[in-house]
Amino acid sequence: MAKGQHTAKNIGRNTKNLLNYPRAGVSGWTRFLPSIRILVVGGLSLVIALCVAFAIGYAATDIPEPNLEATGQTSTIYYSDGKTPIGQYKVEDRKSVEIDEISEPMQKAAIAAEDTSFYENRGISIKGLSRAVVGVATNQYAGGGSTITQQYVKNFYLTNEHSLDRKVKEMFISLKIDQQQSKDEILANYLNTIYLGRRSYGVEVAAQNYFDKPASELDVSESALLAAMIQRPGAADPSDNPEAYEDRFNYVVKNMVDEGFITEEQAAKVEMPEVKKQNKESSLSGQKGYMWDFVRREALRKLDIDEAQLDRGGYNIVTTFDKDRMKAAEQAIKTLPQDQPEGMQAGLVSIDPDNGGIEAFYGGKNYLDQAFNASTQSHVQAGSTFKPFALVAGLENGVRLTDSYPGASPTTLNNDGTPWTVNNFGGSSYGPVSLLKATQSSINTAYAALNVQVGPDKTVDVAERAGLSENCTDKEMEAGDTGGCSIGLTPNPSNVLGTPSVKPIDMASAYATFAANGVHHETHSIKKVTKGAEDEEVYKAETKGKRVFDKAVGAETSYALQQVINGGSGSYAQNLGRPAAGKTGTTNENKAAWFSGYTPNLATSVVLYREVDGKSVSIGAYGGRGEVTGGSFPVQVWTDYMQTALQGEKVEQFPARGELPDKPKPKNSNPAPAPKPEPKAPSGSNDGSDGDEEEEPKAPIETPKDDEDKNKDSDSKDDGKDSKDEDGREDNGSSKDSDDGADGGDADSGGSDNDNDDGDTPGGGKDKDTGGSDDKPGGDTGNGSSEDGGLPVIPTPGG
Numbered sequence: 001m002a003k004g005q006h007t008a009k010n011i012g013r014n015t016k017n018l019l020n021y022p023r024a025g026v027s028g029w030t031r032f033l034p035s036i037r038i039l040v041v042g043g044l045s046l047v048i049a050l051c052v053a054f055a056i057g058y059a060a061t062d063i064p065e066p067n068l069e070a071t072g073q074t075s076t077i078y079y080s081d082g083k084t085p086i087g088q089y090k091v092e093d094r095k096s097v098e099i100d101e102i103s104e105p106m107q108k109a110a111i112a113a114e115d116t117s118f119y120e121n122r123g124i125s126i127k128g129l130s131r132a133v134v135g136v137a138t139n140q141y142a143g144g145g146s147t148i149t150q151q152y153v154k155n156f157y158l159t160n161e162h163s164l165d166r167k168v169k170e171m172f173i174s175l176k177i178d179q180q181q182s183k184d185e186i187l188a189n190y191l192n193t194i195y196l197g198r199r200s201y202g203v204e205v206a207a208q209n210y211f212d213k214p215a216s217e218l219d220v221s222e223s224a225l226l227a228a229m230i231q232r233p234g235a236a237d238p239s240d241n242p243e244a245y246e247d248r249f250n251y252v253v254k255n256m257v258d259e260g261f262i263t264e265e266q267a268a269k270v271e272m273p274e275v276k277k278q279n280k281e282s283s284l285s286g287q288k289g290y291m292w293d294f295v296r297r298e299a300l301r302k303l304d305i306d307e308a309q310l311d312r313g314g315y316n317i318v319t320t321f322d323k324d325r326m327k328a329a330e331q332a333i334k335t336l337p338q339d340q341p342e343g344m345q346a347g348l349v350s351i352d353p354d355n356g357g358i359e360a361f362y363g364g365k366n367y368l369d370q371a372f373n374a375s376t377q378s379h380v381q382a383g384s385t386f387k388p389f390a391l392v393a394g395l396e397n398g399v400r401l402t403d404s405y406p407g408a409s410p411t412t413l414n415n416d417g418t419p420w421t422v423n424n425f426g427g428s429s430y431g432p433v434s435l436l437k438a439t440q441s442s443i444n445t446a447y448a449a450l451n452v453q454v455g456p457d458k459t460v461d462v463a464e465r466a467g468l469s470e471n472c473t474d475k476e477m478e479a480g481d482t483g484g485c486s487i488g489l490t491p492n493p494s495n496v497l498g499t500p501s502v503k504p505i506d507m508a509s510a511y512a513t514f515a516a517n518g519v520h521h522e523t524h525s526i527k528k529v530t531k532g533a534e535d536e537e538v539y540k541a542e543t544k545g546k547r548v549f550d551k552a553v554g555a556e557t558s559y560a561l562q563q564v565i566n567g568g569s570g571s572y573a574q575n576l577g578r579p580a581a582g583k584t585g586t587t588n589e590n591k592a593a594w595f596s597g598y599t600p601n602l603a604t605s606v607v608l609y610r611e612v613d614g615k616s617v618s619i620g621a622y623g624g625r626g627e628v629t630g631g632s633f634p635v636q637v638w639t640d641y642m643q644t645a646l647q648g649e650k651v652e653q654f655p656a657r658g659e660l661p662d663k664p665k666p667k668n669s670n671p672a673p674a675p676k677p678e679p680k681a682p683s684g685s686n687d688g689s690d691g692d693e694e695e696e697p698k699a700p701i702e703t704p705k706d707d708e709d710k711n712k713d714s715d716s717k718d719d720g721k722d723s724k725d726e727d728g729r730e731d732n733g734s735s736k737d738s739d740d741g742a743d744g745g746d747a748d749s750g751g752s753d754n755d756n757d758d759g760d761t762p763g764g765g766k767d768k769d770t771g772g773s774d775d776k777p778g779g780d781t782g783n784g785s786s787e788d789g790g791l792p793v794i795p796t797p798g799g
Contacts, residue, residue, distance in 0.1 A: 289367020
């Protein structure tokens with residue numbers, strides 16, 4: 001090849017273009033690697049593009065008007081009619097102050113807690129923004145990392161929306177704010193807008209609410225606590241639970257030392273400050289405060305918002321509370337004798353079984369004096385009101401109301417190879433009894449045998465399906481965080497006798513499931529929530545419900561529990577004048593007394609208990625009675641309330657009994673002993689007998705026949721008022737001595753069957769047990785005071 005031809009062939013290969021890409025004079029794949037020229041040009045182009053984009057974004061972003069939340073709109077809660085207000089959630093009067101009216105320790109504490117680079121940065125944190133961008137992109141945004149300026153911008157101009165657009169706006173506005181305002185102005189504005197609990201917006205209002213002093217007088221410890229609360233202002237009230245902020249408090253103090261705001265010697269003297277108790281508004285007096293507080297907690301959960309958003313969001317919340325029924329509940333509680341012992345508490349919860357809405361409750365005498373709600377926050381041992389859960393478990397597993405169980409007291413049961421001795425209250429003793437009779441008379445020995453037969457775990461399962469909260473975990477117990485769980489709801493044989501401690505609202509929810517014939521609805525107090533002038537609906541309660549028991553099982557359960565009222569310890573409730581079912585419950589040592597009952601259209605639980613210095617104690621003599629049992633004052637209050645609440649309501653009948661599930665019946669390791677035959681009279685005797693009398697049946701199948709009450713201890717002590725009346729301390733298990741195992745015999749029989757504790761007919765009534773004659777044990781008649789109270793000879797395993 002000629003030299004000229006070779007040169008011409010390589011001209012194109014060696015000639016460089018503007019970017020020299022692919023690279024001239026380089027052979028092979030390496031010619032496609034970017035040259036330094038490309039890297040420099042590309043980098044400069046990217047920088048220029050970013051600068052242009054930043055300049056455009058900065059210029060295009062204007063500082064907006066303050067958002068609606070910053071200016072604040074009152075949220076209002078209403079009764080179920082949607083018109084009558086109960087109360088409001090609103091922004092506290094915000095008093096903005098200048099920076100020199102905020103103590104230096106408070107300023108330094110806020111910086112130490114939220115933005116240690118506050119005086120050096122230009123309003124934004126690149127690190128924080130980067131983390132936020134990644135979090136939004138991966139849907140794992142955890143917050144945090146924003147500067148004080150950014151937080152101020154978000155609170156005052158923007159929202160809590162987790163989006164890239166909001167973060168970009170926040171960045172540009174923060175940069176502009178940092179240019180337009182001094183650091184002192186920004187810090188003051190920030191401290192005037194932050195939310196610090198107790199509906200306190202701004203440090204000035206918070207200082208007054210927590211420490212009864214202006215912000216200018218806050219010391220280091222007080223400032224550190226308020227700064228610690230910025231991150232989680234609604235976690236707890238520091239006057240009630242300072243431990244909730246202890247870690248964050250220590251973090252703030254440490255940062256103040258690290259930043260040179262205080263010395264280590266000063267830090268060593270800093271302790272959690274004393275916080276004054278919260279002042280309640282007079283508008284929250286009586287029952288309104290309890291409704292206000294309960295709805296507030298539910299709204300925060302259901303709407304998934306924080307307290308600041310609720311107080312400033314302009315929500316219209318329609319509750320399920322019926323104004324007339326709320327008044328009826330309060331009036332019914334007021335019928336109780338006034339000579340109440342110290343620490344006496346009363347709770348009442350009424351639920352619509354068709355949708356789970358709380359129609360009424362009674363939280364206490366006055367929310368302003370006692371914010372603790374006895375109906376929704378207290379834990380009280382259930383007593384014999386727990387027995388229906390074992391009844392349902394039995395019916396679901398082949399057991400029938402005609403099945404026979406031991407009624408003698410004491411009875412030693414075979415609990416999976418371990419002897420377990422159970423007593424009926426007062427030693428009252430029965431022969432073999434049907435499950436129906438055991439339900440009506442609340443016989444502990446029979447129900448203990450039933451629980452061993454079907455399995456305590458199945459009883460717990462039924463209780464939870466019906467509506468009781470699950471058992472508290474060890475972690476919840478250690479932390480004292482038991483508001484959403486039950487205490488002692490474990491699968492041990494004594495649970496049937498009422499050893500678990502449950503909330504009255506949960507018990508009402510469970511009995512509402514019985515009333516709905518096996519359909520459970522989530523208990524709730526909020527019907528719907530709307531927002532803004534257009535009343536845009538933002539939430540509506542789910543009321544569909546879920547079937548948790550077979551229809552026939554539900555009908556059979558209601559049939560059995562009707563006998564408690566028709567001829568048992570709840571006989572006073574016959575005064576309601578319409579079909580009703582229920583169960584009395586009285587705990588060991590007379591620490592609590594229950595009546596939980598229902599009609600097909602309303603379920604209500606009533607409980608009386610007593611606490612002194614945080615400890616459960618015996619109610620003792622009260623209202624002319626030696627003891628208070630479930631068939632006395634609780635059933636009276638229940639009946640009084642239900643008469644008013646159901647006035648004008650259609651009388652509904654319970655579902656007809658149907659065919660129960662055909663399932664193999666668990667083996668009963670504790671069958672009822674065969675009754676001893678009556679000795680035949682000798683031929684020719686003058687007793688009028690022909691010697692061929694039939695022996696008595698083992699147990700009544702339907703409503704038990706009237707027998708004469710032989711419990712002189714239950715009725716005779718107070719001329720028919722019987723100190724151990726109606727159900728006679730149904731379950732000893734309902735005391736804190738949960739290891740008792742059996743709680744005596746819960747003699748909720750009353751009524752036509754005199755085998756009840758005391759007849760459960762306060763003030764007379766239909767129960768014939770108005771005074772026992774003799775207290776002989778044994779026999780199927782018993783003394784009737786079997787409800788609960790007797791201690792097991794051997795502690796219940798696992799109790």
